Amino acid sequence: MKFTRLASAVVLATTSLPILAASYTVTELPARELSENQYASSIDNTGLVLTTFQNNYNPPIDLRLIDLDSDFFAAALTDIDAVRNGDPNLSDYNFLTNYVRTGSSNFSVLTQQLGQFLGYKYVNDSFEYIKAFDEESDELGGFSFSMETTLRDSTNGTHIIGNTEGPNRIIEYTNENGDVLTYNVFDFDRRGFVQVGDTTVGLVPADTTLGGSSLVNSINQNYVVAGVGSVAPSDALVLANANCLDEETRGDQPVEVCQARLRTSTSSTGAVSRRSGLWTERATLWSLDVEGNIIDTTVYGTLVTDEEEIANAGTSQALDVNVNGVAVGVASLKIGEDQLFSTAAAIFQNGVVTRMIEDDDLLPNSALHINDNNFVTGVRSERINNVSRSRMYVYNLSTDDIDFVDGFFVSSSTLPRAMNNENIIVGSADVDVVTGTTQRPTAGFMYDIGSQTFTNLNDLLPCGTDYNIIEALDINDSNVIMASASTKRPVRNVRGEILTDDDGNEVLTDTVVAVMLNPTGAEPSDCSADEDTLERQGASTGVLMFAMLFVASIFRRRK
Structure with a gap:
């Protein structure tokens, strides 16, 4: 591997933008009356847009x-x-x-x-609910909106993939005292799916004990889906599930309720969360046909080579796959005799998993995206001033060259969220140095691999805009970008009605909205002389929670 450390040519508001940078128009998706916040998810080459709504108004x-x-x-x-x-x-x-x-x-x-996050597609100037495994019922007068669903990717305008739960069902149970209790349970937790039209196909993992677990991340033009799936239950899960199936040990509750409670854990403070470590999980590629049916499934291992540990050691996950079927992601790696595992960038191809970056000093690292030109982008977790930051890199599979990108400044955490076949990367990065905290204001960025220019997307917007791009989520091959922006919007109640103060004025609050950025082909305007220009300083908001959780999930050390 040829290893170089090349800082990007950072483009700030006080310097001239590169010739290749074009200005962008901003179009907010018209979802203000539908939910509290809307987050961009993806846009494919047909222009199909996927979004996530948070806390829909008028829930049943x-x-x-x-x-x-x-x-x-x-x-x-x-x-x-x-x-x-x-x-x-x-x-x-x-x-x-x-x-x-x-x-x-x-x-x-x-x-x-009620799902806090629900997935929608935006087509013909309107939103359409991606139902996944949700069903309409007479009791609710429509869909239940019960399953939390996050959409990840689409291709050809037809195949939409995401992750969800479900389906849920109501169970009536008469206990030993003769009381009739009503329970509500999901059949499974964390299941990847593909939806084609109104047909939903679950991307089932290799092991389905207690429903198993699968998550999907990307789909290519040949309908190959990259993700992760359970391959074996833990010993603790096998024992606990056996106890649920045994009437003597289950207690006075339905089997389904006993099993549902196995999936969660309660902390000392009373907080309830999904229980981790229930399954051994491995990178998985699902090959689909044009109707979304599974025609082949390939499960990959880890980078652990010790025969006595290879079966259960660590995890692996495929995060992206290009048109050639080359997938990239992360896999556990043994780097010493003390049973220490670290997450390493990995390539998944033809049934074999290989390490991408050989330098142990750069661990932990991950490969997040690959395009059809064999460029890979990812992050390395690096401690700067005793704080863990994510540093972006670009890796060329054809030449083994690797370039590290500084972002807006040397200690800026930089997270690439997508890369197109024009070799343009978009994502979010710390835009301001804030001491005494691990969270900093962020801005969406565009990075051109060819010219090595790193641009704040806010510098490409019209002067005076009231949108602040805090994160870019996807970019298609026409360089159209889906992003999340912060702005001021009126406060609404649970029915979506605008609230006013005692004087009848609308009460404004910081809101996250999904926006589409369209290139104009013209040079960006110089806003430095505009006294009325809104000062765009990046913002920290709830949408970045997903980015932080995602990075945390791929950087894990195990003893």
Whole structure:
């Protein structure tokens, strides 16, 4: 491998932009009346846009899972008869929605579930719900919106992939005291899927104990999906599941409820989260046909070579795959005799997993994206001033050259989120140095591999815009970019109605919106002389939580 450290030619507001940089127009997707926040997901070469909505307005309330005769609801609701008739006032509707969302966040089997994040596609100037395994019902007057769904990628305008749960179902159970209890459970947790038209196909993992686990990340033009799937249950899961199936050890609860509770854990503070380590997981490629059916599945191992450890050591995950079927991602690697494992960038091809960056001093690192020109981009976790930062690199598979990119400044955490076949990378990076915190304001960036120019996307927008691009999520081969922007928007209640203050003025709040950036072909405007130009300083917001969790998940050390 030819190893070089080349700092990018950073383009700041005080310097001239490269000749290749073109200005962009900003188009906000019209979702203000649909949810609190909207996050861009992806855009393919046909222009199909995928987005994620957070906390949709007007969620359905399932009264089958609410005991209106209980003292709790009798005391909490102001007009219980109106609730029974399905027409609650705003106060009661707000209370019930918060009650259900709290139960959902705690993975409760006793309450209705509402997905905090739901996936939509944007086509013909309108949004269409990506239902995955959701179903319409007469009781709710439509879809349940119960399963949290995040969309990851699409190809050819037809095949949409994402990750979801479900489906959920209501179970009535008579306990030993003769009380009838109503439970709400999911059939499985964390399942990748592909949706073609109205047909959804689950991308099932190799091992389906307790439903198994699979996550998908990318799909290429030949309908090959890159992700990760469970290949074997842990010993603890096998024992716990056996106890659930045994009437004597299960206790006074349905089998499905016992199994659902195995998937979660409760911390000392009472916080409930998904339980980790239930399965051994490995990088998986699913090959699909034009209708979305699975025609072949290939499971890859790790970079651990010791025969006695190879079966269960560490994990691997495929994060992207190009048109040639070459996938990249991460895999565990043994780097010493002390059983220490570190995450390393890996190539998955023809059933074989190989290490991409041989230098142990650069561990841990990961390969996040690959294009059809065999360029790979990823990150290396590097400690700078005792704080872990993500440093972006570009790797050429054809020449083994690797270039590290400094971002907006040397200690800027830089996360590439997508790369197109024009060799343009987009993502998010720290745009300002803030001491005393691990979180910094961020801005969306564009990096041109050929000219080695690193550009703040906000510098390419029209002067005076009220959008601040905090993260670029995807770019297609026409250089159209999907991004998340922060802006001021009116506060709305749970029904989507705009709230006003005592003087009748709208109350504004920081909001994240999904925007499409279209290149104009013209040079960017010089906004430095415009006194009314909004100062664009990058923002830290909830959307970056996903980026931080994603990076944390691929950089793991194990003893």
